[in-house]
Each structure stands twice: as C-alpha cells, then as structure tokens.
Amino acid sequence: MRRRSPGSPGPALLRQELWARRRALARIALWSIVESLPVLLSGLLVSAATDRFLARDVGAGLALLALLLPTAAAGAVATNRLFPWLAALVEPVRDAFLAEVTKGALLAATRSTTRLDTTSVAKLTAQVQTVRNILFGLLRTVRQVLFTFVAALVGLFLLAPVVASATAVLVALAFAVIGLLVPKLAARHRTLLLAQEEVAGRAGVAFEGVRDAVACAAQQRAAAEVERAVDDEATQALALARATTLTRLLVFVGGQLPLLILLVATPWLLRSESLTVGEVVGAATYLLVSLEPALQRIVGVVVSWALDLVVSLRRLGEAFAEPEPAEPDGLPAPDRYDLRVDGLTFTYGAHADPVLDDLSLTIDEGDHLAVVGSSGIGKSTLANLLAGLLVPSRGAIRLGGVDVTRLRESELRRTLSLIPQEAYVFAGTLRENLTYLAPDATERDLVDAVAAVGLGPLLSRLGGLDARVGTGGADLSQGEKQLVALGRVYLSPARVVILDEATANLDPVAEARAEVAFAARPGTLVVIAHRITSARRAERVLLLDGDRVHLGTHDELVRSSNSYAELVGRWDAGGTATASRLPARPG
Known part of the structure; x- marks a missing residue:
C-alpha cells in the first residue's frame, strides 16, 4: 500500500x-x-x-x-x-x-x-x-x-x-x-x-x-x-x-x-x-x-x-484502510501441521450466547475431517477461527503447537488456506488466477491441478489457461468460480486447507472429485459439509449439535448419535446416489 x-x-x-x-x-x-x-x-x-x-x-x-x-x-x-x-x-x-x-x-x-x-x-x-x-x-x-x-x-x-x-x-x-x-x-x-x-x-x-x-x-x-x-x-x-x-x-x-x-x-x-x-x-x-x-x-x-x-x-x-505497518515480529510457521483446539469459546457480542462453547479437539497432520450440523450452528464460525480470521473469546488454536495468533500473518496465510463459499476471481487470465498463490508453478503443476479439481470443461469453454476473465468472474457461473478458487489453493503451498462449503455450487460428482483431490494432496483437510456425502468421504466427522459435539467416524456416529443418524436419514431420503460414483476416500 x-x-x-x-x-x-x-x-x-x-x-x-x-x-x-x-x-x-x-x-x-x-x-x-x-x-x-x-x-x-x-x-x-x-x-x-x-x-x-x-x-x-x-x-x-x-x-x-x-x-x-x-x-x-x-x-x-x-x-x-x-x-x-x-x-x-x-x-x-x-x-x-x-x-x-x-x-x-x-x-x-x-x-x-x-x-x-x-x-x-x-x-x-x-x-x-x-x-x-x-x-x-x-x-x-x-x-x-x-x-x-x-x-x-x-x-x-x-x-x-x-x-x-x-x-x-x-x-x-x-x-x-x-x-x-x-x-x-x-x-x-x-x-x-x-x-x-x-x-x-x-x-x-x-x-x-x-x-x-x-x-x-x-x-x-x-x-x-x-x-x-x-x-x-x-x-x-x-x-x-x-x-x-x-x-x-x-x-x-x-x-x-x-x-x-x-x-x-x-x-x-x-x-x-x-x-x-x-x-x-x-x-x-x-x-x-x-x-x-x-x-x-x-x-x-x-x-x-x-x-x-x-x-x-x-x-x-x-x-481509508490504515497504512500497512511493517509486519510485527512473530513466530515462523512450524514444521508440522496438526491443529489443536483447546477450550475454544466464541461469541459475537459481550452479552450474546456463545456460538461455540469450550470446544476441544485435535486434527492430526494429514487428517481429513468433515464438520456437519444444522444451519447457523457455528460451522463457518469454526472455520474462520481455525483460519485465524476471528479471534477466540476464550481458549486457543495451535498449529503445530504454536498459537495461530502468534504466527506471522504472511506465514500463516502461506501455511493455511480457507476457501469460502463466496469464491472470488481476479480480473486477468485463468493462469494468473490459478498461480496467484504459487507464482513458481510449472506447466506440469498447472495441468495436474486442472485435472485434479475438474477445471478441464471450463478451460475448453473459454479457450485455455490464457483466456481472460472479468473482475469477480462476471462471465463465470458460481460453480466455475468455485473451481477456480479450488484450483488456486490446490497449487498453493498451504498444508492445511479448510473448505467452508467451497463446493456448494458444484454437482455431487464434481464436489466428490474436488474433495478426493484435496484429501490425496499432502496436508490436512477440513471440510465444512453441506452434503452428508462429504462426511462419508472423511476419515472423521465432527457434529456440532447445540451445546454438544460428537467426534468419530461416519459409521461410529451413525451408531452413537441419534442427531447424526437423523441427519443421515434425511439426506438418504433425498435420494442422491450419484455422489457415490467416486471412491469414498483416497487410497
């Protein structure tokens, strides 16, 4: 600035x-x-x-x-x-x-x-x-x-x-x-x-x-x-x-x-x-x-x-935005990428009820966690807290043993990426959008990312990686914008990726392809799920249920949690079987 x-x-x-x-x-x-x-x-x-x-x-x-x-x-x-x-x-x-x-x-x-x-x-x-x-x-x-x-x-x-x-x-x-x-x-x-x-x-x-x-x-x-x-x-x-x-x-x-x-x-x-x-x-x-x-x-x-x-x-x-100060002293990014949440509490006001109350869990490096729950229960708030975009009212979030609030901002952003539902596309070429977080990406890296997240049809429609798009992706559909954002982070060096309903505008097959690609990518994956199929693909599932949380595999929660079983039942009653065309999880 x-x-x-x-x-x-x-x-x-x-x-x-x-x-x-x-x-x-x-x-x-x-x-x-x-x-x-x-x-x-x-x-x-x-x-x-x-x-x-x-x-x-x-x-x-x-x-x-x-x-x-x-x-x-x-x-x-x-x-x-x-x-x-x-x-x-x-x-x-x-x-x-x-x-x-x-x-x-x-x-x-x-x-x-x-x-x-x-x-x-x-x-x-x-x-x-x-x-x-x-x-x-x-x-x-x-x-x-x-x-x-x-x-x-x-x-x-x-x-x-x-x-x-x-x-x-x-x-x-x-x-x-x-x-x-x-x-x-x-x-x-x-x-x-x-x-x-x-x-x-x-x-x-x-x-x-x-x-x-x-x-x-x-x-x-x-x-x-x-x-x-x-x-x-x-x-x-x-x-x-x-x-x-x-x-x-x-x-x-x-x-x-x-x-x-x-x-x-x-x-x-x-x-x-x-x-x-x-x-x-x-x-x-x-x-x-x-x-x-x-x-x-x-x-x-x-x-x-x-x-x-x-x-x-x-x-x-x-x-005006305040002039950007020199980045304050902070701790460098750790060499491991596990997330530990201790006594996490967050409220949006001094007298408001907590959205999250005394939540504790560990997300191991390489873990694939799906977060599910009813609308407004606090899933996106948890995503923002994990990404360091919100500051906890109480408790702490540690990345590799280091409190995220003590990490240098630039290194935190290189290490951890959040993809929200509202994807943003920069004015420029598709190549520039995809390499924004990875300027040194090779042509082979780009080809792999395009294939992994399913960007091929978009490239064919627009005419390749050097096709230009307008500010905000005005000439793209909401789903295509999400694919561009997914490809951008897939190419990035981030080793913790949080998908906050980042595939909400994709069909079940495209959503499954993207989640499988990120799960196979080195690092940790947290998916804020809007379809229960995302939970089926995950290694573990976190259910936010009012003042209670349930953590386990999909099968374990179906057996141990009535709330989760009802959620699965409502989804299955909708009759969406197409998402099962891809494997439940990589490997």
Whole structure:
C-alpha cells in the first residue's frame, strides 16, 4: 500500500497525488497566466484609449482598444489547452481515492462480524465522485476566477497605485473575515454530511426490512425513524445556509466598497491630478468588470466548493484502510501441521450466547475431517477461527503447537488456506488466477491441478489457461468460480486447507472429485459439509449439535448419535446416489 504523508488521510492523499502530478499543475498555471492576459491589459488599454478619445485622437483610441482582440484570442487558446491537463490531473486523483475507499471497505468487511453496510459503501463511493467533480470545478472555474482576481489587482497597481492600495486593504479585510468563518462553516458542512449519511443508512435499513415491518404492523414506526433523520438533515442544511449568508456581506466590503470610494473620490483625484479621466475609467473597469464579480464568485461559489472538498476529503479519509505497518515480529510457521483446539469459546457480542462453547479437539497432520450440523450452528464460525480470521473469546488454536495468533500473518496465510463459499476471481487470465498463490508453478503443476479439481470443461469453454476473465468472474457461473478458487489453493503451498462449503455450487460428482483431490494432496483437510456425502468421504466427522459435539467416524456416529443418524436419514431420503460414483476416500 502507498505511504501517505502525515495529517488527515484524505487531504494528505490529495496533496500527495497533486504533488505527483506537479508537471500538470505547472502547465495549468502557465496556461492560466496566458488566459488572464486580457484581464491584466483591459484596464490599461481602456484607460489609454479613453485619454486618446478625450484628446480627439480617435484612431489611436480605436487602435488601443483593438489590441484587446488578440489578447482575447490568446486567452481562448489558453483555455482550450487547459482541458487535457485538467483531465490528466483530476482523473488519477479520483482513481486513487476510489482505490483507498475500496481497500478500506474490504478491510472493514474482513474484520467485521456483522453484515457489511452497503449503503455506507455506496455513499462513500458517491463522495469520491463528489471530490472529483469539486476538484475539477475548482481547477476549471476557481482557477480562472483567482487568476482573474490577481491579474486585475496587478493591472490596478500598474494603473492607479493609490486606488489599488485602498482596494487591497479592503480585500485583505474581507479574506481575513472569511478565514475566521471557514472553521465554523467546515464544522457545519461536516455535520450536514453526516446527517445525509444517516438518512441513507436509515432509509436503507427500512427498505431492506420493509416486509418484516409490514408483517408486524410497524410501518409507521419505521417511517418515523427515517423522518427524524430527514428532519435533522433539513435542520443542519438550514443552519449551514444561514452561516453561509454572512459571507455575502464580504462581497460588499472587498468588491463594491472600493468602487464606491473611487466614485466619491474622483473629483478630488482629478483636481489634484492624481489620476486622469482615462485612469479613473480604467480603474473602474478593473473594479466593476473583474474584481467585484471575481470576489463574488470566490465568496459565493469557491467557499462552498472548497468547504465541500475539505469535508468530503476528511470524511473519506476516515474510511481509508490504515497504512500497512511493517509486519510485527512473530513466530515462523512450524514444521508440522496438526491443529489443536483447546477450550475454544466464541461469541459475537459481550452479552450474546456463545456460538461455540469450550470446544476441544485435535486434527492430526494429514487428517481429513468433515464438520456437519444444522444451519447457523457455528460451522463457518469454526472455520474462520481455525483460519485465524476471528479471534477466540476464550481458549486457543495451535498449529503445530504454536498459537495461530502468534504466527506471522504472511506465514500463516502461506501455511493455511480457507476457501469460502463466496469464491472470488481476479480480473486477468485463468493462469494468473490459478498461480496467484504459487507464482513458481510449472506447466506440469498447472495441468495436474486442472485435472485434479475438474477445471478441464471450463478451460475448453473459454479457450485455455490464457483466456481472460472479468473482475469477480462476471462471465463465470458460481460453480466455475468455485473451481477456480479450488484450483488456486490446490497449487498453493498451504498444508492445511479448510473448505467452508467451497463446493456448494458444484454437482455431487464434481464436489466428490474436488474433495478426493484435496484429501490425496499432502496436508490436512477440513471440510465444512453441506452434503452428508462429504462426511462419508472423511476419515472423521465432527457434529456440532447445540451445546454438544460428537467426534468419530461416519459409521461410529451413525451408531452413537441419534442427531447424526437423523441427519443421515434425511439426506438418504433425498435420494442422491450419484455422489457415490467416486471412491469414498483416497487410497
């Protein structure tokens, strides 16, 4: 992961991305200077032309005014040249923020024990687009306004220093007051943004559970909760509007008051010969045509956009993944691969009933264990605990005698692999997907893995190992995605493999082929079974049955456990005999 500079993550990432594209920024600044030349010369040329007209030199006056045309043309060319550089700056920044938000969402999903809030993720993604739009608007519009403002001030100083000095003082006063108001406005912007997120979250929950709300006649209560969030958002929006209104008064101080002072002082300036009539007209041109409209846009639009940008950046920064620290010291992977579970207890909350309570068992190296039980009994939770994705509430899990929480993360992942039901396929070729965990795999290794897990038909359909698949395997069926995930881990160096319903979307024959292949592979295999045939193929079976567990072979549990016998009976009554076409277990 990229290293970010110190500070709030959102603004820090923006600074980093802008600095990385300083060449584009320099080009934008240079073309902006050219673009502002008509403003810089406007007052000077109008002043000189006015004095020529008063001197009855009409030709010279018209010639001076005609000089505005080539400067305007140069400004138009500069504006046209700016857009490619704006795109070269804005689009990569948008992509960088999307990448960071995505990493943060994925990390939150892997760490969370509850369902991912997709409405919040969607809101954050929308905020990334907001940042992109605001940044483009600032660079396109505000850049032009600011350069116009500076060019007008410079021209005014060249034309009428006394008027420029008074104007600069008033403008500085206006900007100072704006600076004092910005923290308050930023706080109100953030409060409004959070209120908007609350509306999205409450509405999403209400829509998702609408059938349940209707079923228990709670529509009014659910609607009232959403309505309260909407009312709070409206209150925060009104408070922000009131605070923003104060900035409008500053336009008068910095933009209109200097013009008023100039008009009042014009008789004295002319009598004292401090300015000529042309210079008064030129100064008024700068104030009326350039400075006052620019300041109005700065206060009215720029302040709002800039605050939106800062608040959105900080809010997005809260969703970024933390920078990856150097891997902490930990123990290396052991040289044996037995799993020992001692007094394992796990709850999803401080006051929740334990999903697993004081579970102890040993899974010997090379063992083939099937875990069965009713839905929601804790099978997937056990798989996540064995894989080190969840931390036990009490007890310990040891791999080769070493507590998995003390192993180096990188070595734990190389040694132990979990394949969940929700298989993920990377964008790229099938070869790249299969060798992701085994980059040094040979062509012979690939051929063996394809044959072992039954990937041949998929390769034939797509055109071989170098066929490309889309992100998430959009062009693959759920079963084909599972086959790719199985092949990926089959090639890996992992010596403990946990299949958490990783074959749920395969037919019984394909499931049996995959399980037989993994059982014949060196190492330990744990299968979270969704078909009883998986238990028949296993050397041992662990039955989770409420607060009781039963461990033994399939035949032993049929004889000793009524719960297991009933489970087998229900499955056999379903009449699925096709799974028996392959041997019960390797060897």
